[in-house]
Amino acid sequence: MKEISGGVCAPKGFKAGGIRCGIKASATKRDLAIICSEKPCSAAGVFTVNKARSACVTVSKEHIKDGALQAVIINSGNANACTGEAGVAAAKKMASLGAELLKIDPHQVAVASTGVIGVPLPIEKIEQGLKEQGLPLTDNEEGFLQALEAIMTTDTTKKYAAFELEIDGKKVRLGGMTKGSGMIHPNLATMLCFITTDAAVSPQALDTCLRRAAQRSFNRLSVDGDTSTNDMAIVMANGEAGNSTITEGSGGYEAFAQALETLCIRLAREIARDGEGATKLITVTVSGARDEKTAEILAKSVVSSSLVKAACFGADANWGRILCAMGYSGADFDPEKVDVSFVSVLEGEEVMVCKDGSALEFSEDDARRILGCKELEIRIKAGTGQGNAEAWGCDLTYDYVKINGDYRS
Numbered sequence: 001m002k003e004i005s006g007g008v009c010a011p012k013g014f015k016a017g018g019i020r021c022g023i024k025a026s027a028t029k030r031d032l033a034i035i036c037s038e039k040p041c042s043a044a045g046v047f048t049v050n051k052a053r054s055a056c057v058t059v060s061k062e063h064i065k066d067g068a069l070q071a072v073i074i075n076s077g078n079a080n081a082c083t084g085e086a087g088v089a090a091a092k093k094m095a096s097l098g099a100e101l102l103k104i105d106p107h108q109v110a111v112a113s114t115g116v117i118g119v120p121l122p123i124e125k126i127e128q129g130l131k132e133q134g135l136p137l138t139d140n141e142e143g144f145l146q147a148l149e150a151i152m153t154t155d156t157t158k159k160y161a162a163f164e165l166e167i168d169g170k171k172v173r174l175g176g177m178t179k180g181s182g183m184i185h186p187n188l189a190t191m192l193c194f195i196t197t198d199a200a201v202s203p204q205a206l207d208t209c210l211r212r213a214a215q216r217s218f219n220r221l222s223v224d225g226d227t228s229t230n231d232m233a234i235v236m237a238n239g240e241a242g243n244s245t246i247t248e249g250s251g252g253y254e255a256f257a258q259a260l261e262t263l264c265i266r267l268a269r270e271i272a273r274d275g276e277g278a279t280k281l282i283t284v285t286v287s288g289a290r291d292e293k294t295a296e297i298l299a300k301s302v303v304s305s306s307l308v309k310a311a312c313f314g315a316d317a318n319w320g321r322i323l324c325a326m327g328y329s330g331a332d333f334d335p336e337k338v339d340v341s342f343v344s345v346l347e348g349e350e351v352m353v354c355k356d357g358s359a360l361e362f363s364e365d366d367a368r369r370i371l372g373c374k375e376l377e378i379r380i381k382a383g384t385g386q387g388n389a390e391a392w393g394c395d396l397t398y399d400y401v402k403i404n405g406d407y408r409s
Helices: 055-064 084-102 123-133 141-151 203-215 253-273 292-304 306-313 320-327 364-371 398-405
Strands: 014-019 032-047 068-076 109-114 159-167 170-179 192-197 232-237 281-289 339-344 350-355 375-381 387-394
Touching: 014 123, 014 141, 032 055, 032 084, 032 123, 032 141, 032 192, 032 203, 055 068, 055 084, 055 109, 055 232, 068 084, 068 141, 068 192, 068 232, 084 109, 084 123, 109 192, 109 232, 141 159, 141 170, 159 253, 170 253, 192 253, 203 232, 203 253, 253 281, 253 387, 281 292, 292 306, 292 320, 292 375, 292 387, 306 320, 320 375, 339 364, 350 364
Parallel strands: 068 109, 192 232, 281 375
Antiparallel strands: 014 032, 032 068, 032 232, 159 170, 170 192, 281 387, 339 350, 339 375
16 A cells, blocks of 8 residues: 545546635635535545534435445534534525536435524525636646635644555555544544545445544544534545455455554544644554553543643653553553653653553653653553553643634634
8 A cells, every 4th residue: 555645636527626605704714615426426434422513414314324425515613513404404505506507316416505594505605606706626736625625614724635555456446635723532433534436336335444443543642532412424435446346354344444543543533633633653562462442542532631741741741640640541551560761752762650560760851852842742651451452642731722712703
């Protein structure tokens, strides 16, 4: 498998684009995007479990229930959440507007929104914007970058990736893009993530692969502990690569599943790196746990801890907070068998601060230097089991409070 350019437009038969409809106060930023395939696709999605879910989640779950889509339309600047029946009507109208533009059935269009919660979606602006501008779609980098710009809110970086591999003697491509910087603590989903592939994959296999990939990537990610009302990840597969259809247990299934997981992990790490106000990417690696699930619970508890995040921001080697977070995780482990090290990922420098659950003598200067790096790892050995897992997050800074203290303004 190799990395390639093109994002969601890298796979054959996909186009994307973005325009400005005036949903956002900005006079220049795009705020409406479409990603579409030239032909109908197998499709799968995972969505937020927040009970106060957005209307876009309600509509998209209905449209994707039979495992088929051809496009997704996305707006930023307004979450269309906690907006009642009017919000559901607006989300359905948004799907219809996209379908009319593409000359397809509205049920072939998923809908996604991101922005302020509790404000009615100005669907009339979307309708007027599409009427006046259309939505120029291209199958190149310009198209997907316009679409990506149109879905960003507090993001400071564009997050995307694409890979190519061979399945059944055919070149298969996968591309993805995501937005997310705050309100990040997914459960069965991610913030907003859209993945395209030209592989031929059955809807059932696609659903299984996406759920596995999401569990090992987005569900191991936390910026601030808040599960959004709008979280979703959607994958569309149009079969243009010409491979034999991938089904569960078929020859190309595991290769495709691994490629999708790799793509999702890449996107999850970029979200963590761009957490609101963040100055560093934190990876928590747990090994030696009873099983993978136990390792995952421990890793996510540590990376989600506000006290651990704050210690990383201040470059304070306060390793007791790590054992504390492990202790309240609910996972079964022996605190007296835990080792903890801090590692500078880029430089490869490591300092062990805890052995068998007890303090070690270590250089505070070395630890402070490592914790001051832009990319660091908290490496935990939880015992002698076979379970391993990683989780990703970022530090908690003053700027996080500043950003969210005046989010609506």
